[in-house]
Amino acid sequence: MNPLILDIPVIAVTGSNGKTTTREFIAAILEQKWEILKNTGNKNLPNNTQQIAESYNPSVDAIVLELGMGKQGAGEKHCSHVQPNISIITNVATAHYGNLGNSIESTARFKSSLIKHMKPDGMLLINNDDENSKLLDTSTFKGRIITVGTDKQSDYNAKDIKYVKGGMKFTVTLDDQQLALFIPTFGLHNIHNALFAVAVSHEMGFTPSEIREGLAKFQVPIKRLNIMELSNQSLLIDDTVNANPQSVKAAIDVQEKLGKGKKKIVVLGSMLELGDHTEEGHKEIGAYLTHKQVDAIFTYGKGAKWIKEGAIDAGYDPNKVIHFKHRSDMHRELKNSIEDSSSILVKGSSAMNMIKTVKYIKDRYFYSIKVSNKDKKFSLMSLDKTVKYLKDRFFYLIKHSNKDENLIYLNSQTLQHLDIKTAYIKLHFGQLTKKLKISINNKLKTGEIIVPQRLSEHITIPPLPYEYYFMNNQLFLGPVIGMVVYQRYMNDPNQQLLRFANYSKIKGLIFLFSPDLLNKQNKTISGYYYDPKTKSFIWGTFPLPCAIFNRIPLRKSRYKFLKKHLGDTIFNYPYGNSNKLEFWNIMSKQAVIRNHLPRTKEYKNVNSLLKSLKSCDSVYLKPATMAGGNGIFHVKKINKGYLWSDILGKQIEIKSKDALAQTLKDNLVKNKTYIVQKEIPTFNEKQNKIDFRIYLQKDYTKNWRFSGIETKVGQKNSIIANSKNRKSIIPGEQALKKFYGLNEDETKQKIEEMTQVCIRTLKVMEKTGSKLGDACLDLVMDKNRKFWILEPQINYAAEIKSARDEGERRVLPLILPTPFEYAKVLSGF
Known part of the structure; x- marks a missing residue:
């Protein structure tokens, strides 16, 4: 095939990084007075060059081509369609390394094919700072x-x-003059x-002012260091077009400056x-990040796991780098990590679709959503003050205007960002x-x-x-969480205040209700509801929530109604005493x-009973469905008979x-x-019974986690250690050391062992029909340090512990707020 050979400038841009940006910089200058022909987007394959x-x-004054050369022989194919007379090789790096011979030398050799097939006495531009560009073969090139x-x-x-606001400044010497x-x-x-x-346009006779104006008009190509200011004073850096070690390092350097x-x-x-x-390339990035004072690293994909390894090997805190196999898990953790005034860099190879992560962030942080004010229709100053007061990344709801109740207001640029095709x-x-009808x-x-x-x-949105x-064209506002409570908490909702200690992490509408306040007809x-401003509760009427945290024995018919409308987002049902048998x-x-x-x-x-006593010295008789120690008896073999004991100490x-x-x-x-049930002896040297309670809860990850462990020390010779028969409650860690002689590491290991077995137990319960998210299990430990599970507790004492002694209250900050984290993620937030 004979290439098209023209007398006009035919400018070819290739290299491992920066091809598209360089193409667009050149075009921005030339387009001021020339008609140019160029490829667009990432259309840089040989067939795209053929189309150009x-x-x-003949009306075209110049051609600007981006040449993708990620495969062997691509340079020759490009040049077989049109011969460049000006060529730019931006750099030689490890992009497409696997396709180009797995070495820098072979990569440089294949990039050199452009030099070989361009106009022999044309113009070649090379990056003098790039050491690898010295490997390019210019031996037969006769041009400049x-x-x-x-x-x-x-x-x-x-x-x-x-670095300045909105970009960068620099100076270049042109015609013996310094040009800013x-x-x-x-x-x-x-x-x-x-x-x-600058070099190409200057060599073609463009004036310094034309060069300056052209560069200033440059439009950043999509997914190439696109900087977005988010509504929580954060910056999102979208550099998701592609990735190799050099381009990732460059993006990290930009974040270091802007962040x-x-x-x-x-x-x-x-x-x-x-x-x-x-492997080496990913580890190289991990090591590079270690020296950039990055607060958190999230990696996604098979190869990215080596970024984590490289960072840890270089001394990065292992707790600050997380690798994910699933994008949804990464998004949940990322959302939990983003704070006001963060800078978030997102990058990866094109096939990794990291643009989905950019969209996830943008759909939750770019917009600032407010409610129309009856008295001041669009008081922007007032709304800005509200946002500043709340320091909130989302929005604050204010008064309603009747005529606006079916409209949603935004400007035309916001609509363009949303890319919504419907009128509502x-x-x-x-x-x-x-x-809601869109009103511009x-x-x-x-x-x-x-x-x-x-x-x-019936429903207005609480402030x-x-x-x-x-x-797409749907806006989800929330979370909206319901908590079913006993009537005593409806009479005095302030007893639930400790649950809202971490409200700032949850936000949204969280309300307490009893089942008789459910209106099935209106679905309200x-x-x-909890008001964080006054730290009090306010009466209202609400829509059916997105998720429900249940804390009562909910009637089956009501559960069925709620499940029909909410789906599988109601947890801790059924609620009540577990059947021990x-x-x-x-x-x-x-x-x-x-x-x-x-x-x-x-x-x-x-x-x-006697059969059981043949294989052990003592047993407990326990009602299968009662709690609180009620109905429990202890039977022990003694000389010539048995010793019967009740929970009051009567023998x-x-x-x-x-x-x-x-x-x-x-x-x-x-x-x-x-x-x-066979007794597991747990009495200490003072004849105090020792019982453990481990608290396990689901959080924003939707996974069970350890929340706390406490130890109930019974009264002397008591057969149980419940609230009426205990001497004290102490932290479980303390008990393991004091009563069982474990050191710090052994204590951690034992709690981890308990946690894993108990989580396995809860998962079996879930498989057999229980909907759980908040639970504890009662355990005992024998003299050999083996733990034994007695029973799970779904309806364990929680809020009522706040009225008891310090030992009882110690665990409350660890366990009371967490269920709302799980409810929030079930709500879709």
């Missing part, structure tokens, strides 16, 4: 070689480089890219096509959905959205800080759990089987199923 050549017409640089003396040098230039983008690498444009004084979060997807350099936006608040008001700031407060005849997210619930029957089929269960059987008559010596049978008849709770 075929679309040429021009160099650019910032460090090494070059034909075109950038000096006095500064500005580019509306960031990074030293972009200074190099701009220098190529001063902010929490720096780096989100990196795998770098693909690195071939044999894959669906607002979701709890289970209520309202279609260009007095609003970009990103500012005004929604109505009144949503229906609270909310989070939001967009999904009345109750008390059913629990043992289910768990005894699980090998790991069975190893931690005391021998248990159903009590049928005195014979079943009876029994001499015969008949007498034992009569005692059983007289004391066991009528019509209650009982179990006979």
Whole structure:
């Protein structure tokens, strides 16, 4: 094939990094007075070059081509369609390393094919600061070689480089005069890219003022260091077009400059096509990040796991770098990590689709959503003060204006950002959905959205800080969380205040209600919502929530109604005393759990009790479905008989089987199923019974986590250690050291072992029908330091502990707020 050979400038740009940006810098200058032909976007393959050549017409003054050369032979194919007479090789690095021979030398050789097939006496521009560019083969090139640089003396040098608002300033000497230039983008690498444009245009006769004006008009290509200011005073840096070690380092350098004084979060997807350099290249980035004072690193994808390894190997805090296999898990953790005034860099190879992460962040942090004010329709100063007062990344809701109740206000640029094709936006608040007609008001700031407060005849949005997210043309406002409580808490909701200690992390509408306040016809619930401003509760009527934290024995019919409308977002149902016999029957089929269960059987008559006592010295008789120690008895073998004990400390010596049978008849709770359970001796040297309680809860990750452990020390010789029979409650860690002689490391290891077995137990309960998110398990430990599971507690004492002694209250800050984290993520926030 004979290439198209033209007398006009045919400028070809290739290199490992910076091709598109350099192309656009050149075009921005040339387009001021020339008609140019160029490829757009990332259309840089040989077939795209062919299309450019075929679309040429004599009115074109110059052609600007970006040549993708990620595969062997690509340079020759490009040049077979049109012959460049000006070529730029931005740099030689490890991009497409695996496709180009797995070495810098072979990569340089394949890039050199452009030099070989361009006009032999044309013009070649090279980055003088790039050591690898010295490997380019120019031995047969007869034309002129021009160099650019910032460090090494070059034909075109950038000096006095500064980061300024909106971009960078630098100076270049042109025609023996210092020319001050500005580019509306960031990074030293972009200074190099701009220098190529300066050099080319200057060599073609463009004046210094034309060069200056052209660079200032440069439009940053999409997904290439696009900087977005978010509504929580954070910066989002979208550099998701592609990734290799050099471009990732360049982006990290930009974040270092722009993110001063902010929490720096780096989100990196795998770098693909690195071939044999894959592991080394990713570890190199991890080590690079270690020296950049980054606050958190999130990695995603198979190759990116080596970024984590490289960072840790270089001394980075292992607790600050997390690798994810699933994007949704990363997004949840990322959202939990983003604070006001953060800088978030997102980058990865194109195939990693890191733009989805950019969209996830933008849909939750770019917009500032407010509610129309009845008295001041669009008082922007007042709204700004509200945002400043709350220091809130989302919005504060104020008064409602009746005529606006079906409208949502935004300016035209905001609508463009949202990319909504419909004339309306669906607002979701709890289970209520309202279609709002879009009304353009260009007095609003970009990103500012005004929604109505009144949503229906019964429901207005309480004035609270909310989070939001967009999904296509749908706006989700929340979270909206309901908590079902006993009537005593409706009479005095302030007893629930400790649960709201971490409200600032949750935000949204959280309300307490009792089931009789559910209006099935209107699909509303009345109750008390928490007001963070006054730290009190306010009565209101609300839509059905997105998630419910249940704390009462909820009637089945009501649960069915709520489940129908909420789906599977109601947790801690069923709520009540666990059936100890059913629990043992289910768990005894699980090998790991069975190893931690005391021998248990159903009590049928005195014979079943005596049979149990043949294999052990003492047993407990426990009602299968009662709690609080009620109905529990202890039976111990003694010389010539048995010792019977109740929870009040009353003891009876029994001499015969008949007498034992009569005692059983007289004391066991009528019509209650009982179990006979082997006693695991836990008494200390002072004859105090030692019981453990471990608290496990689901948080924003949707996973079970350890929240705390406490130890109940019983009264001397008491058979139980419940609230009426205990001497004290102490931290579980302290008890393991004091009573069992464990050191610090052994204590941590033992609690971890307990946690894992107990989480396994809860997961089995979930598989058999329980909907859980907040639980504890009662354990005991024998003298050999083996722990044994007695029973789970879903309806454990929580709020009422706040009225007890310090030992009881110690665990409350650890356990009371956490269920709202889980409810929030179930709500979709």
